[in-house]
Amino acid sequence: MNATKPPTIVIVGGVAGGASAATRARRMNENAQIILLEKDPDVSFANCGLPYHIGEEIPNRDSLLVATPEFLRRRFRLDVRTRHEVISIDRERKRVEVRGGENAETFWIDYDKLILAPGASPVLPPIEGTDADNVLTLRNLSDTDRIKAIVDREQTRTAVVVGAGYIGLEMVEQLVHRGLKTSLVELQSQVLPLLDPEMAEPVAQELEANGVALFRGRGVTRLVKDSQGRVTEVVLSDGSTIATDLVVLGIGVRPNTKLAVDAGLEIGASGGIATNDFMQTSDADIYAVGDAAEYRFGPSGQRMRVALAGPANRAGRLAGQHAATGHSDPMPEVQGTSVVRAFGATAAMTGLSRATANRLGVPARSVTIVAKHHAGYYPGAQMMTLKLVYQSETGTILGAQAVGGAGVDKRIDVIATAMQFKGTVRQLCGVDLSYAPPFGSAKDPVHMAAFAACNEIDGIESFCDSDADLTGKQVVDVRTPAEIERIPLAGSSDVVAIAVDELRERLGELNARQPTVVSCAVGVRGHIAARILKQHGFDVVNLSGGATVRNRVSFD
């Protein structure tokens, strides 16, 4: 940078990452010229809040405008230009070609440092009819307004949401809140495809309990229009049809990398703009942040796209500082931590699922525990299922998933924090968490999961997955007869029922030479039973999460 002339920092995209970059750059450098270019009419809006405005939980649209262009000009002296689209980058001459302004003319803006925060665009399925007025994606305030206008119409009674990811679930919840009969279509065989299947199941049950019609394992093949060009029916790959007044598509996003590609910037293996630890692209004067950029993903060490608001904001802040001053802390690894609420269920995750670890060839094990979110003797305790995925030999935590009600986000945040330090399940046993009856337990669900994992690593106890094939195994259900009668263990016709408290006396009923699986309601009594049998020479495993997870029921 020229010492006499303050730098010009041009930022492309004015939402999470871009706005963070712009404001941090200003705080670092009062004299820099900072130009924020946004192709849409709004900057710095609450993109994660859009579904909640449609659902009228956030009644006031203005609440979504976290910072208006006028606010950013006044407080941060930013040169904010909305409805200005950058159409090319001339890296040689360090300038961007912009189209915008009253007459949508094209002109050039010079930069010393350029920060790309172009975000991502919703993917449309390759079928006819997605252009209809009542088929929408949700990415910005205009989308929000259009969807909300349709929902607000009295004749709108039904909706189909396509894609059971985070935004799909949030939309479903809000559309149901608005009184619409809502269907959810997901190509995968489960909702929340980033989760392991059994962890997603309680969320699916909660959706159905709230009247949502679930269509899993099916794609949309056709959108049938009426004579006015409005879609009235969704046709699925199995031939079934759903009549609807509104279709919301949430099947994924594609990073907006065209500008970067055209400029010859390196694109990473995950399809995002390649970056280094300071969010610099292959051109050191150009940074990339947000959904279009790649980050270092903690559990795998690979660089990949992570389309989440938290990393976008933090990366924007660092890139803004680096652009303004020439230095900053490196961008920390991200763990992909996320959370979603669907009616009374909350699901959260961080890092790798077991399925993803398997797919990547990472040697992983996992344990699943079921526990209450605070002391069971204090009223209002809610059950949560917590699954911990870890590296088989080292015990390094690879990821975690939790589903339940209150306190799910807290446990995932604690584990995500341990992952930031490359923590092991053994270290996780020792985290000193706050406890009082309304908030937790002296042995927190996090501890219980970590204890189970260490027991497995230390050879104290072995587990099998909740969906394990029990054929040929001696299956011992150590619940009481009344419990077993109420909910027999799924997928096992030939179960020996011996309550844990009778197990020591009734060992003679079991075959110590047959591989044995013990199960209880959630895994705690199974743990005790497994220890008894192991010490009597049995080759025994405890069914992870017990009948609760295997049967996918809620016991409380």
Place this chain on the structure above:
Amino acid sequence: MNATKPPTIVIVGGVAGGASAATRARRMNENAQIILLEKDPDVSFANCGLPYHIGEEIPNRDSLLVATPEFLRRRFRLDVRTRHEVISIDRERKRVEVRGGENAETFWIDYDKLILAPGASPVLPPIEGTDADNVLTLRNLSDTDRIKAIVDREQTRTAVVVGAGYIGLEMVEQLVHRGLKTSLVELQSQVLPLLDPEMAEPVAQELEANGVALFRGRGVTRLVKDSQGRVTEVVLSDGSTIATDLVVLGIGVRPNTKLAVDAGLEIGASGGIATNDFMQTSDADIYAVGDAAEYRFGPSGQRMRVALAGPANRAGRLAGQHAATGHSDPMPEVQGTSVVRAFGATAAMTGLSRATANRLGVPARSVTIVAKHHAGYYPGAQMMTLKLVYQSETGTILGAQAVGGAGVDKRIDVIATAMQFKGTVRQLCGVDLSYAPPFGSAKDPVHMAAFAACNEIDGIESFCDSDADLTGKQVVDVRTPAEIERIPLAGSSDVVAIAVDELRERLGELNARQPTVVSCAVGVRGHIAARILKQHGFDVVNLSGGATVRNRVSFD
């Protein structure tokens, strides 16, 4: 241990640490003889739940019995003997002298391994009248029953709680819930003396808002009895008096170390039973866990007592395993993480307060931020104040305190987890926390505090404490005139009011050579103003937490 004869493990004390030790020992060794001796009638009861039974939030007394003796016998084959007190240890012959049984006879029990979990006893103030029937401490179920019986009486209208620590606050809350006019007396000048004073203040305000009469900075000098021997009046050190029907003393606990002292076991500097990393005392066959034992305290590295349920349970589990098998993981350092609810306020802390760090001579700095517990645009966001204490040069996190409503426990747990890894404030900036509008913010309060700390370390911004003496300083309040008029900055008569958005134009009104303090409502605008002034050559600091913390008001 003799390979042919299973070991005898004797455990003294059957609540948190003792019960955890006994059950883990059994799971590790089916054949061990495990004798659990408890001087009281109950084992494994929910000691943290006692106030809530008095307050009838936990209506059923049986809920407090986490595990009955009969349950422990049945499920874990423990030889549980309640009303059995160990009166001496004969280390030479490896046996304990016990008094108990129907005729309270005295006899000896041999041990191979002995685990001491004797807990702590409430401290009584050295004054007359503490023996009255209506002057009680709260430690076990008998205490609970006695207090509850008094509260249940219709003629009981008023109560005095002495000691504003965790149990004192919980009792106050529950007594108010029961309709008693309740007073709280605390010798220190603040409630929750483990917290820094300004962090405890919102809790004090919440107590007063709920009708609690607060008497801080005063001790109890006399308990005045009526002719029936019941205390009817509490006299304080300033001469003031409080009429009362019930006195609950919660001024602290003393570790029950007599048995250990008499046996010649080493006592540590903090007055607890000295232990090594496996919770072994100076006699390798004797372990100590729970409130009477010492732990390694993370922030200082010193061994000290930590009278909290979490460490007791975890240490008991490890000691039980070590006693049963000869090996276990070492006990992790503890951070002293704790949480308490008082009506609508929650306060939580971990590690060192700033005051404690100062007292220990640890070079510490701190930052305080005020932020919402989830996205501000999503309804129901509650304010929290979060203070982060860190080592000045290294940035190693030493502790944190938070006060507010929802989400306070989560932030402290995240920071406590980072502390378990000796994390720095710089590493804390990068923790990847779950975010969706109902759960958090893309820039979480944890991040905001860590950012502020790093800004200070990097020389980007300086802070002064909320109670700083502003004499001689140029104080610039960058809030709007309306905000300032509503709540003028406390303790500063001569404030220049320049809203942050006008600061750049009105720099000429300020003296660039006078040391300057900027303040706003919570510190965010102050940060922006401090950066503007610093870049214009001012020697400027931002008032930590702004007027919210300095004035000790809730801005919302």
